[in-house]
Amino acid sequence: MRRRALVAAGTAAVLALTLAACGSSGDSSMPGMDHGTKTSASASASTSHSMGDMPGMDHAAGGNGLSDSKDGYRLTSPDATLAAGKQAAYRFTVSGPDGKPVTGFAPEQTKQMHFYAIRSDLTGFQHIHPTMAADGTWSADLASLTPGSWRMFTSFTPDSGAGKGKDFVLSRTIAVPGTETRTPLPAPAESAEADGYTLTVKGTPKAGMAGPLTVTVTKDGKPVTDLEPYLDTYAHLTAFHEGDSEFAHLHPETEAKGGNGGPELSFHAELPTAGNWRLFLQFQTGGKLHTAALTLNVG
Incomplete structure (x- = not known):
C-alpha cells in the first residue's frame, strides 16, 4: 500500500502511518471541521486577497x-x-x-x-x-x-x-463571494473529539526530521478496536500548514487485509516546515465515516 505526498516545490512531506490505516472521505463536507465553530455569512466585508x-x-x-x-x-x-x-x-x-x-x-x-x-x-x-x-x-x-x-x-x-x-x-x-468571518486556528492540543470518539496524539515532530507519532482512539474511555477497512486502509490523514495551506498527505504503511484495527495507530512522522499544522484524521466504524481535526505544532 503506498501513498506518497508529492509537492510542487521540492521538499517532500510524508507522514507514514504504521496504522492499520487510512480511511478517506468519498463525498463530503465535514461538519464540525470549522475549528469547532461555523463561519458566519454575516460579518465584516470579505477581505481582499493577495x-x-x-x-x-x-x-x-x-x-x-x-x-x-x-x-x-x-x-x-x-x-x-x-x-x-x-x-x-x-x-x-x-x-x-x-x-x-x-x-x-x-x-x-x-x-x-x-x-x-x-x-x-x-x-x-x-x-x-x-x-x-x-x-x-x-x-x-x-x-x-x-x-x-x-x-x-x-x-x-x-x-x-x-x-x-x-x-x-x-x-x-x-x-x-460574501462577507467573511475568519476562525482563529485552535491552539495545539494532544486530543480531539469526533462523534463521541477521542483521539489522543503522542509525539513531538521536528521540521524536516523523522520521528514517531502515535494516535490512540477511544470511546467512553474504552479502547476502540473496530476501525473498519476503508479504501484498503484504516485511517486517512491529511495536514495543512497554517498561513499558506501547504499540503501534506500522510499515508499508511500497512494495508488493511481484512478484520478490524485500533486502538493504537503508529505513525512515522516527517513534516518539512516549522509552525502549526491542522491535521484531519478520517476513520470508519459501523459503516460511518468520522473526521477529527487537531492542531499540531512542529518545531
Whole structure:
C-alpha cells in the first residue's frame, strides 16, 4: 500500500502511518471541521486577497502542493468563483506535457483522483473523490462553502506518459463571494473529539526530521478496536500548514487485509516546515465515516 505526498516545490512531506490505516472521505463536507465553530455569512466585508490567493496566479505560488503545475502537468479550471451557501461542482482538467488532457490515472487507495478543499483559515475541510468525463474533465461535488478564499487540491498519479508512476499534488484557489468571518486556528492540543470518539496524539515532530507519532482512539474511555477497512486502509490523514495551506498527505504503511484495527495507530512522522499544522484524521466504524481535526505544532 503506498501513498506518497508529492509537492510542487521540492521538499517532500510524508507522514507514514504504521496504522492499520487510512480511511478517506468519498463525498463530503465535514461538519464540525470549522475549528469547532461555523463561519458566519454575516460579518465584516470579505477581505481582499493577495496575489497568491488570486485564481489564475497559482502557478507562481511556492510551497508544497501550492502550484498549479509541475513537470509539465498543469491543473486548469474554468471556475474562479463559486457561490456561497449551497452545493456546487468544481470543474477541472489535468493536462500533460503535450498540452492534452490526461485521461489515464493509476488508482491510489482505490481511487484515480483525490480532491481536497480547504479555506484559507483551515476550516471547511472536504475530501472528495470526483468523477471524470470521457474528455478528461473532472467534477468535484462540493458541499456548501462559506465566503472567503479556498484552495482546491488534486492528488493523482498518471498511468502513462512522462509522469507515469509519479505522484502529483497540484492546486488552485477560488473565491467564494460574501462577507467573511475568519476562525482563529485552535491552539495545539494532544486530543480531539469526533462523534463521541477521542483521539489522543503522542509525539513531538521536528521540521524536516523523522520521528514517531502515535494516535490512540477511544470511546467512553474504552479502547476502540473496530476501525473498519476503508479504501484498503484504516485511517486517512491529511495536514495543512497554517498561513499558506501547504499540503501534506500522510499515508499508511500497512494495508488493511481484512478484520478490524485500533486502538493504537503508529505513525512515522516527517513534516518539512516549522509552525502549526491542522491535521484531519478520517476513520470508519459501523459503516460511518468520522473526521477529527487537531492542531499540531512542529518545531
